[in-house]
Amino acid sequence: MGKARMEAFSDGVIAVIITVMVLELKVPHDEDIAALAPLFPVFLTYVLSFVYIGIYWNNHHHMLHACSQVTGSVLWANLHLLFWLSLVPFTTGWMGENHFAAVPTALYGGVLLMAAIAYWILQQLIIAAQGPDSLLKKAVGGDWKGKLSPFVYVVAILAAFKAQWISQALYFAVALIWLVPDKRIENALRSKELP
Amino acid sequence: MGKARMEAFSDGVIAVIITVMVLELKVPHDEDIAALAPLFPVFLTYVLSFVYIGIYWNNHHHMLHACSQVTGSVLWANLHLLFWLSLVPFTTGWMGENHFAAVPTALYGGVLLMAAIAYWILQQLIIAAQGPDSLLKKAVGGDWKGKLSPFVYVVAILAAFKAQWISQALYFAVALIWLVPDKRIENALRSKELP
Amino acid sequence: MGKARMEAFSDGVIAVIITVMVLELKVPHDEDIAALAPLFPVFLTYVLSFVYIGIYWNNHHHMLHACSQVTGSVLWANLHLLFWLSLVPFTTGWMGENHFAAVPTALYGGVLLMAAIAYWILQQLIIAAQGPDSLLKKAVGGDWKGKLSPFVYVVAILAAFKAQWISQALYFAVALIWLVPDKRIENALRSKELP
Amino acid sequence: MGKARMEAFSDGVIAVIITVMVLELKVPHDEDIAALAPLFPVFLTYVLSFVYIGIYWNNHHHMLHACSQVTGSVLWANLHLLFWLSLVPFTTGWMGENHFAAVPTALYGGVLLMAAIAYWILQQLIIAAQGPDSLLKKAVGGDWKGKLSPFVYVVAILAAFKAQWISQALYFAVALIWLVPDKRIENALRSKELP
Numbered sequence: 001m002g003k004a005r006m007e008a009f010s011d012g013v014i015a016v017i018i019t020v021m022v023l024e025l026k027v028p029h030d031e032d033i034a035a036l037a038p039l040f041p042v043f044l045t046y047v048l049s050f051v052y053i054g055i056y057w058n059n060h061h062h063m064l065h066a067c068s069q070v071t072g073s074v075l076w077a078n079l080h081l082l083f084w085l086s087l088v089p090f091t092t093g094w095m096g097e098n099h100f101a102a103v104p105t106a107l108y109g110g111v112l113l114m115a116a117i118a119y120w121i122l123q124q125l126i127i128a129a130q131g132p133d134s135l136l137k138k139a140v141g142g143d144w145k146g147k148l149s150p151f152v153y154v155v156a157i158l159a160a161f162k163a164q165w166i167s168q169a170l171y172f173a174v175a176l177i178w179l180v181p182d183k184r185i186e187n188a189l190r191s192k193e194l195p
Numbered sequence: 196m197g198k199a200r201m202e203a204f205s206d207g208v209i210a211v212i213i214t215v216m217v218l219e220l221k222v223p224h225d226e227d228i229a230a231l232a233p234l235f236p237v238f239l240t241y242v243l244s245f246v247y248i249g250i251y252w253n254n255h256h257h258m259l260h261a262c263s264q265v266t267g268s269v270l271w272a273n274l275h276l277l278f279w280l281s282l283v284p285f286t287t288g289w290m291g292e293n294h295f296a297a298v299p300t301a302l303y304g305g306v307l308l309m310a311a312i313a314y315w316i317l318q319q320l321i322i323a324a325q326g327p328d329s330l331l332k333k334a335v336g337g338d339w340k341g342k343l344s345p346f347v348y349v350v351a352i353l354a355a356f357k358a359q360w361i362s363q364a365l366y367f368a369v370a371l372i373w374l375v376p377d378k379r380i381e382n383a384l385r386s387k388e389l390p
Numbered sequence: 391m392g393k394a395r396m397e398a399f400s401d402g403v404i405a406v407i408i409t410v411m412v413l414e415l416k417v418p419h420d421e422d423i424a425a426l427a428p429l430f431p432v433f434l435t436y437v438l439s440f441v442y443i444g445i446y447w448n449n450h451h452h453m454l455h456a457c458s459q460v461t462g463s464v465l466w467a468n469l470h471l472l473f474w475l476s477l478v479p480f481t482t483g484w485m486g487e488n489h490f491a492a493v494p495t496a497l498y499g500g501v502l503l504m505a506a507i508a509y510w511i512l513q514q515l516i517i518a519a520q521g522p523d524s525l526l527k528k529a530v531g532g533d534w535k536g537k538l539s540p541f542v543y544v545v546a547i548l549a550a551f552k553a554q555w556i557s558q559a560l561y562f563a564v565a566l567i568w569l570v571p572d573k574r575i576e577n578a579l580r581s582k583e584l585p
Numbered sequence: 586m587g588k589a590r591m592e593a594f595s596d597g598v599i600a601v602i603i604t605v606m607v608l609e610l611k612v613p614h615d616e617d618i619a620a621l622a623p624l625f626p627v628f629l630t631y632v633l634s635f636v637y638i639g640i641y642w643n644n645h646h647h648m649l650h651a652c653s654q655v656t657g658s659v660l661w662a663n664l665h666l667l668f669w670l671s672l673v674p675f676t677t678g679w680m681g682e683n684h685f686a687a688v689p690t691a692l693y694g695g696v697l698l699m700a701a702i703a704y705w706i707l708q709q710l711i712i713a714a715q716g717p718d719s720l721l722k723k724a725v726g727g728d729w730k731g732k733l734s735p736f737v738y739v740v741a742i743l744a745a746f747k748a749q750w751i752s753q754a755l756y757f758a759v760a761l762i763w764l765v766p767d768k769r770i771e772n773a774l775r776s777k778e779l780p
Contacts, residue, residue, distance in 0.1 A: 005202060005256055007590060012210030012402075015597030019605060020214060022671045024222065027609065027678035031686035050671070054664040061590055061660075075256075076374070079249040086217045086245070093222035101226035179661070200397060200451055207405030207597075215409060219417065270451075271569070274444040281412045281440070288417035296421035395592060395646055402600030410604060414612065465646075466764070469639040476607050476635070483612035491616035 003070045006078060010060060013082045017089060018053045021046055024093035042096030045108075048171060049092040052112065055178045056085060056119070066136040067126045077125045081118040087111045105167045106160035112171070113153040120146055149174050198265045201273060205255060208277045212284060213248045216241055219288035237291030240303075243366060244287040247307065250373040251280060251314070261331040262321045272320045276313040282306045300362045301355035307366070308348040315341055344369050393460045396468060400450060403472045407479060408443045411436055414483035432486030435498075438561060439482040442502065445568045446475060446509070456526040457516045464519060467512040474505040495557045496550035502561070503543040510536055539564050588655045591663060595645060598667045602674060603638045606631055609678035627681030630693075633756060634677040637697065640763040641670060641704070651721040652711045659714060662707040669700040690752045691745035697756070698738040705731055734759050 025042055028035035060081075067074075091111045095104040123146070127134045140146070156170035220237055223230035255276075262269075286306045290299040318341070322332045335341070351365035415432055418425035450471075457464075481501045485494040513536070517527045530536070546560035610627055613620035645666075652659075676696045680689040708731070712719045725731070741755035 005206065008203060008593060009206045009210055009252060009256075011590065011594045012207050012405075012597050013214055015402075015594055016211055016214035016406075016601055018667075019598055019601035019671055020218065022675060023218075023605065023608075025672075025675045027675060027682055029682070031679075031683035031689055033688050036688075036692075047668075050664075050668055054661070057594060058657075058660055058664075061594075072253075075253055076249070079245075079253075082213075083242075083245055086214055087220075090217060090220045090222060094226075097222055097224070098226035103228050103231075104226055107231075200401065203398060204401045204405055204447060204451075207402050207600075208409055210597075211406055211409035211601075215413065218413075267448075270448055271444070274440075274448075277408075278437075278440055281409055282415075285412060285415045285417060289421075292417055292419070293421035298423050298426075299421055302426075395596065398593060399596045399600055399642060399646075402597050403604055406601055406604035410608065413608075462643075465643055466639070469635075469643075472603075473632075473635055476604055477610075480607060480610045480612060484616075487612055487614070488616035493618050493621075494616055497621075 003064055003067060006070055006075060007064055010064075010078060010082060011057075014053060014057045014060075014085065017085055018050060018057075021049055021053075021089040021092055024089060024096065041099045042093070045092050045096035045100075048175065049088050051175045051179065053085065053088060055175065056081075056115065059119070059178070063123060063126065063136065066139050067130070069129060071125070071129050074122065074125050074129060077118070077122040081115065081122050084111055084115040084118050088115075100164045100168060102160050102164060105164045106157045109153045109157040109160065109167060109171065112174075113150055113157070116146070116149050116153065120150075145177055148177075198259055198262060201265055201270060202259055205259075205273060205277060206252075209248060209252045209255075209280065212280055213245060213252075216244055216248075216284040216287055219284060219291065236294045237288070240287050240291035240295075243370065244283050246370045246374065248280065248283060250370065251276075251310065254314070254373070258318060258321065258331065261334050262325070264324060266320070266324050269317065269320050269324060272313070272317040276310065276317050279306055279310040279313050283310075295359045295363060297355050297359060300359045301352045304348045304352040304355065304362060304366065307369075308345055308352070311341070311344050311348065315345075340372055343372075393454055393457060396460055396465060397454055400454075400468060400472060401447075404443060404447045404450075404475065407475055408440060408447075411439055411443075411479040411482055414479060414486065431489050432483070435482050435486035435490075438565065439478050441565050441569065443475065443478060445565065446471075446505065449509070449568070453513060453516065453526065456529050457520070459519060461515070461519050464512065464515050467508070467515050471505065471508040471512050474501055474508050477501045478505075490554045490558060492550050492554060495554045496547045499543045499547040499550065499557060499561065502564075503540055503547070506536070506540050506543065510540075535567055538567075588649055588652060591655050591660060592649055595649075595663060595667060596642075599638060599642045599645075599670065602670055603635060603642075606634055606638075606674040606677055609674060609681065626684045627678070630677050630681035630685075633760065634673050636760045636764065638670065638673060640760065641666075641700065644704070644763070648708060648711065648721065651724050652715070653720075654714060656710070656714050659707065659710050662703070662710045666700065666703040666707050669696055669703050672696045673700075685749045685753060687745050687749060690749045691742045694738045694742040694745065694752060694756065697759075698735055698742070701731070701734050701738065705735075730762055733762075 025039060025046060028039065088111060091104065091108040095101075095108045098104045123136070123140065123143075127137045127140075130136060152170050152174050156167040159166040159170070220234060220241060223234065283306060286299065286303040290296075290303045293299045318331070318335065318338075322329045322335075325331060347365050347369050351362040354361040354365070415429060415436060418429065478501060481494065481498040485491075485498045488494045513526070513530065513533075517524045517530075520526060542560050542564050546557040549556040549560070610624060610631060613624065673696060676689065676693040680686075680693045683689045708721070708725065708728075712722045712725075715721060737755050737759050741752040744751040744755070
C-alpha cells in the first residue's frame with residue numbers, strides 16, 4: 001500500500017485548514033485603522049496557529065519521508081491527527097475573538113495536546129510497522145521535544161485559569177522549540193543514503 | 196486513461212469536504228464553558244461525519260488501488276459519489292444544530308444512503324471494466340458490509356420519526372463496522388503481488 | 391515545462407469550487423420539512439452547477455491528456471478559465487436564492503458563456519503550441535459541441551428576460567449534451583497508442 | 586529531501602486562497618441589476634487579487650522548477666510566503682467593501698509588500714542552497730522586476746493617504762509587469778537542457 005495518496009490527502013486537508021483559519025479574520029465594515037484594532041488579537045492567534053499547523057505539516061513531511069509502508073492502522077492514526085488539527089481554526093477563532101480569555105485559552109491548549117498525542121500515536125505505529133530496525137525510530141531518538149510538549153500543554157491549560165499570559169507564553173515557547181526543523185530525521189536519512 | 200488525476204481530484208474534494216464541515220462549528224461570542232454547551236451536539240455530529248468521510252476516503256483509496264483503468268462512466272460514477280458526500284457538511288450542520296431532531300436525522304441518513312448507493316455503482320462499474328477476472332471483484336467477495344449498510348440506513352431513516360436515538364445508534368454502528376479497514380482488498384492485492 | 395503541476399493546481403481549484411458551492415446551501419434554523427422548501431431551488435441550482443463543474447473538470451482532464459507541453463500563455467489561459475469557473479458558486483447562490491429570477495438567471499448564463507470562451511481559447515492555444523500535427527486538433531475535430539454551446543448560452547441569456555424557464559431548459563440541455571464524455575479525444579489517443 | 590510535496594502543499598494552499606477569495610463576493614438578497622452595483626468594487630478587487638495570486642503561483646512554479654533540493658529553511662521561507670498570501674483574501678475583501686478607501690488600500694499594498702519580500706527571501710535561500718553555480722541565480726539575473734516591485738508598493742502605500750487612485754494604478758501596473766511570464770528562467774532551463 002503506497003504512501004503517496006495518504007501524503008496527498010494530508011497535504012490537502014492541512015492546506016485547507018491553514019487557509020480556512022484566515023476566514024476567522026472577519027472583514028470589518030468600517031474603513032479606518034480603528035476598525036482593525038479588535039482584529040489584532042485574532043491576527044496574533046492566527047499567526048500562532050499558522051506556525052503550529054506549519055510545524056505539523058513540516059514534521060509530518062519528515063516523518064512520512066522516513067516511512068516506507070502504510071498499514072490500515074497508520075491510515076486511521078493519520079486521520080485521527082487530522083481530526084484534531086481540523087479543530088484548530090475553531091479554537092483559534094474562539095481564543096482570538098475573546099481576547100485570550102480563560103476557557104478559550106485552555107481549550108486552545110487542549111486541542112494542541114490532543115494533536116500532540118495523535119502525532120505520537122502515529123509515530124509509534126509507523127515505528128512498529130517498520131520493525132526492530134526502524135529508520136524512523138533511530139531518527140527520532142530520544143524525542144525530547146515530543147515528550148516535553150504534552151507536559152507544557154497541560155501546564156498551559158491549568159495556567160489559563162490563573163493567568164492567561166503564562167499559557168500564551170508557553171504556547172509560543174513550544175512553537176519556537178519546534179520551529180527548528182527536525183534535523184534528527186534529516187541526518188538519519190542522509191547517513192543512510194550516503195553511507 | 197490514467198487514474199492518477201481522478202484520485203488527486205477525489206482527494207482534493209474529500210479534503211475540502213472534511214475540513215469545511217468544521218465551519219459548522221460556529222465560534223461562540225461568549226467566553227465561558229456554558230457557551231460551548233449548545234455546540235456539543237454539533238461536535239458529536241462532526242465526529243460522526245468525520246469518521247464517515249474518513250471511511251469513504253479509506254475505502255475509495257483501497258478500491259482505486261485495485262483498479263487499473265478508468266473509463267468515462269467510472270469518472271462520472273466517481274463524481275456522483277462526490278456529489279452525495281459534498282452534502283454531508285449540510286446534513287451534519289442541520290442535524291447538529293437541531294439537536295438530532297426527526298427530519299434532520301432522517302435526511303442525514305438519506306444522504307448516507309445515497310452515498311452508499313453511489314459507492315456501490317462505482318464499484319460495479321470498475322468491476323465491469325475489469326472483465327471476468329476482475330481483481331476488485333475477488334477482493335470485494337461477498338461484500339456483506341456494502342450490502343448490509345443501505346438496509347441499516349433505511350431502518351434508521353424510518354426510526355428517526357419514532358425515536359431518533361435508534362437512528363443515531365444505527366449510524367454509529369455502521370461506522371464501527373466499516374472502521375475496520377477493508378482487509379479483503381489488501382489481501383487480494385498481496386496474494387497477487389506475492390504469488 | 392511539465393504539465394503535472396498545472397493539472398494539480400487546476401484540480402485543487404476545481405475541487406475547492408465544487409465544494410465551496412455547497413456552502414450556499416445555508417443550514418436552516420428550523421427542524422421540519424417546511425424549512426427545506428426554500429432551499430429546494432438552491433439545491434436544484436447546486437446540482438446543475440455541480441454537473442457543469444464536473445463536465446469542465448472531465449473535459450479539462452481529457453484535453454490536458456492530449457497535451458504534451460505547457461507554455462506561458464497556456465498557463466495564463468488556464469488561469470483565465472479557472473477565474474470564470476470560480477464565479478460559478480456566486481451565480482449559483484444568487485440564482486438559487488432568488489428562485490430563478492430574470493437577472494440572476496441571465497448572469498448565470500453570462501458566466502457559463504465566459505467560461506466556454508475561456509475554454510475555447512485554452513484549447514486553441516494548446517493546439518497552436520502543438521503545431522500542424524496537433525493531436526488535440528484531430529481529437530477535437532469539428533467540435534460542434536464547443537461551437538454550439540456559446541450560441542445556446544446567448545439565447546438563454548436573452549430568454550431570461552422573457553421566460554426564465556426557457557433559459558433553465560437550455561442550461562439543462564447543454565449540460566446533457568456535454569455529459570457524454572468526449573469520445574473523440576479518447577478515440578484519437580487510443581488510435582495513436584494502438585496503431 | 587524532495588520538493589514534490591512542498592510543491593503539492595503550496596499548490597493546495599494557493600488553490601484554496603484563490604477560491605476562498607470569491608466568498609467575499611457575498612450573494613445579494615435582491616434580484617435586480619441594482620443589487621450588483623455595490624459588488625462592483627469588490628469584483629474589481631477580486632480580479633486584481635486573482636491576477637496577483639496567479640502571478641505568484643506562476644512564478645513559484647517556475648522558481649521551483651529551477652530548484653533541485655529543498656532544505657529546512659527553504660520549507661519555512663515557503664510557509665512564510667504562503668502566510669502573507671493567505672492574508673490577501675482579507676485585504677481584498679476589506680478594500681472592496683470600503684470602495685478603495687485610504688487605510689484598506691494601504692493595507693492591501695502592505696500585504697503585497699510583505700509577500701514580495703517573502704518571495705525574495707525564498708529565492709535567495711534557494712540560490713544559496715544551490716551554491717556558486719546556481720541555475721536559479723543565472724535565470725533570475727538582474728531581477729529588475731523583483732527589485733522594482735517593493736519600491737512601487739511603498740509608493741502606493743504612501744499615495745493611499747493622498748489619492749487612492751494612484752495606489753490602484755500602481756497595483757495594476759505591477760501586475761501588468763509581472764503578467765509577462767518569467768522568460769528568464771524558462772530560457773536558462775532550456776539552454777541547460779538543450780546545450
